[in-house]
Amino acid sequence: MPETIPSGRRRRARTRALALLTAALAVFGGSLALAPAAHAATGVTVTAPGAVTAGDTVTVTVAAEAGADLFAYDLTLGYDPTLLAFAAGSETYPTGGYGAVTESSGTVTFTNTRLGTSPGLAGTHDLVTFSFTAVGSGSATISVDDGTFLDSASASQPLPEAVTTTVEIAAAPVTPSPTPAPGAPGAGAPAAGEGAADDAAASDPAGNSAGSLATTGGDVVMWIVVGAAGVGLLALGVVLMVRRRRAEVEA
Known part of the structure; x- marks a missing residue:
């Protein structure tokens, strides 16, 4: 064995x-x-x-x-x-x-x-x-x-x-840094909307900003709506009064 x-x-x-x-x-x-x-x-x-x-x-x-x-x-x-x-x-x-x-x-x-x-x-x-x-x-x-x-x-x-x-x-490829286009932010030109905002601020003697002007315009619209609603209620009252007088005469 x-x-x-x-x-x-x-x-x-x-x-x-x-x-x-x-x-x-x-x-x-x-x-x-x-x-x-x-x-x-x-x-x-x-x-x-x-x-x-x-x-x-x-x-x-x-x-x-x-x-x-x-x-x-x-x-x-x-x-x-x-x-x-x-x-x-x-x-x-x-x-x-x-x-x-x-x-x-x-x-x-x-x-x-x-x-x-x-x-x-x-x-x-x-x-x-x-x-x-x-x-x-x-x-x-x-x-x-x-x-x-x-x-x-x-x-x-x-x-x-x-x-x-x-x-x-x-060699690993070199990625160049992007060059800002003329007029783009960072290239010496103001960003879009900056000149308009400055002009708006200069034309407002009270010193209100564009946001303030927008708010003021909204207030005007609100008063116009309220006024229109008042005129409508007044006209409705006149119509109801005329109908009431006509009903009394016919009676």
């Missing part, structure tokens, strides 16, 4: 890949040169938009043919910090693992390892996707300069070769 390996022992065997990678990075400054593993990773690619405008987000993806058993890896990318700014927290990795980022001026390093019972990656995978912000204009080169790939047995393989991509960043 085959021996059953406890799950705790399997976890320790898998997670030692991360411990080995971390220790080796500390000793060799981020570059490992151990015996190559034939099935860790080959054919690394880096992709990004070909053209953007300053201020845009630049999404970058590093992918690789993972072979049959890619359990941990680290990737160091270079970029021009005068043209690109790394967006911290934008990175995503394959599910089932743990990732970490180390950033310095002009470089950013991504480290990832599988955890627990997660199997090593097999086939083509996006190893990391992250974002820059375009902060200048020009040709921005993004390069995968260094990398290390480990299988679940901790055998290591270095990056086969450096790969690059270039993003053309156009």
